[in-house]
Amino acid sequence: DAGVIQSPRHEVTEMGQEVTLRCKPISGHDYLFWYRQTMMRGLELLIYFNNNVPIDDSGMPEDRFSAKMPNASFSTLKIQPSEPRDSAVYFCASSPQDSYEQYFGPGTRLTVT
């Protein structure tokens, strides 16, 4: 298996622009997690899905952030409008049912200028 795939790997955008991050989980995994990593706050869980249904979005910072999972093999995290404080590395992870092992993608490094 190719592992969790994220795109793009790097994104540089200007404040106010819309940003869409993409994730393809490992085939057969039922859970998908979106995390944000910064030096100040460490690794934060933003939202996670089970069988394409959002279970907990309490970590989403504000209404500018939204996430979708239209099918079992694809998820997006959208920021609109983006702000400089959104600059971070965003990770997607997936896990099988009844497992606590999460498999992480390589991350997307977002820079908002």
Place this chain on the structure above:
Amino acid sequence: AQSVTQLDSQVPVFEEAPVELRCNYSSSVSVYLFWYVQYPNQGLQLLLKYLSGSTLVKGINGFEAEFNKSQTSFHLRKPSVHISDTAEYFCAVSAWGSNYKLTFGKGTLLTVNP
């Protein structure tokens, strides 16, 4: 709610020396415990996990950790480190009934010097 404290943000050691990375947790319910490793410019990967049974858990790359319930700790150890062990190490907890959510510590950067 649960929280994780990694007591050292950076740990420098010499090659072939032993190392211990400390992790303490707080939770009102029982927890499962994990250590993940992140190499530069990569995602995290699981080193080891404690779900139940023996409190001494062995993982990949020669690492092991011991669950101490009375001290609410889950310290990671390796008897002899290599240059290739240089990475950031994250301790994480998942509370029983939390539906597989993980709460991560801030991480410890292990730097192995020749």
